[in-house]
Amino acid sequence: xxxxxxxxxxxxxxxxxxxxxxxxxxxxxxxxxxxxxxxxxxxxxxxxxxxxxxxxxxxxxxxxxxxxxxxxxxxxxxxxxxxxxxxxxxxxxxxxxxxxxxxxxxxxxxxxxxxxxxxxxxxxxxxxxxxxxxxxxxxxxxxxxxxxxxxxxxxxxxxxxxxxxxxxxxxxxxxxxxxxxxxxxxxxxxxxxxxxxxxxxxxxxxxx
Numbered sequence: 526x527x528x529x530x531x532x533x534x535x536x537x538x539x540x541x542x543x544x545x546x547x548x549x550x551x552x553x554x555x556x557x558x559x560x561x562x563x564x565x566x567x568x569x570x571x572x573x574x575x576x577x578x579x580x581x582x583x584x585x586x587x588x589x590x591x592x593x594x595x596x597x598x599x600x601x602x603x604x605x606x607x608x609x610x611x612x613x614x615x616x617x618x619x620x621x622x623x624x625x626x627x628x629x630x631x632x633x634x635x636x637x638x639x640x641x642x643x644x645x646x647x648x649x650x651x652x653x654x655x656x657x658x659x660x661x662x663x664x665x666x667x668x669x670x671x672x673x674x675x676x677x678x679x680x681x682x683x684x685x686x687x688x689x690x691x692x693x694x695x696x697x698x699x700x701x702x703x704x705x706x707x708x709x710x711x712x713x714x715x716x717x718x719x720x721x722x723x724x725x726x727x728x729x730x731x732x733x
Contacts, residue, residue, distance in 0.1 A: 530591045530592055532632065533592050533679070534592050534594070535678060536679045539569055540595070546576050548573065548627045549572075551658075551727060552627070552656050555729055557652075560584070562620065562622050562623070563621060563622065563625065564588075564620070564621040564625070566589045566629055566645070567611075567626055568596075568599065568603070569590060569592075570595050571588055571602060571603055574603050577602070578602035587605050587607055589606075589607045590606065590607075590608070593608055611626075611629075612637050612640040612644060619651065623655075623656070624649055624653070624655045628658055628725065629659070630659050631684065632679055632682075633682055634682060642692060646696050646698070646732060653732050654729060654731050655698065655731075657729075658706045659728075661723050661724055662674050663685065665722065668721075686726055698730030699731055702729055703726055703727070705723035706725040706726050707723050707726075709722055
């Protein structure tokens with residue numbers, strides 16, 4: 526089995542994803558009031574954290590990634606880069622007010638998904654919020670083209686929103702919500718009633 530560092534280091538295109546800035550702006554719109562500490566899981570080279578910092582200079586942003594070279598290139602928007610895996614986050618319990626993971630969980634092997642969700646719950650403060658985006662397996666465009674979220678190089682799991690919502694609930698999250706994400710939001714916003722219109726979706730839950 527390919528290691529996570531090898532798997533992700535191959536994905537050079539992720540360093541220039543044209544939707545990254547809009548994805549993190551969407552995250553920020555759902556941030557609770559008066560938060561301070563943010564963990565950016567799968568932070569890559571830190572373009573998302575730069576967006577968050579530009580929106581709120583008081584944020585203390587920490588980036589977790591398994592590719593050391595990308596952490597070495599993090600901008601000053603980050604307090605610190607954390608080299609490690611989401612299955613064993615090297616941080617203390619109840620450290621962060623918010624945890625974000627943009628287009629990340631599909632890069633986690635199925636056997637490690639629950640471990641990742643449990644670790645995020647552990648490092649999140651009581652009253653904190655977890656948000657992630659992931660490609661939508663129900664995307665009508667993929668179905669028409671006969672495509673899958675899964676591929677041979679980087680997407681090693683796929684996540685239907687109803688199943689992921691149940692997983693979060695079983696982990697102890699509450700107030701779980703799902704809305705659209707991705708390029709379609711430019712035209713239809715986040716809350717078009719039919720989720721299959723969106724190429725990705727945003728799911729969030731609170732630890733209370």
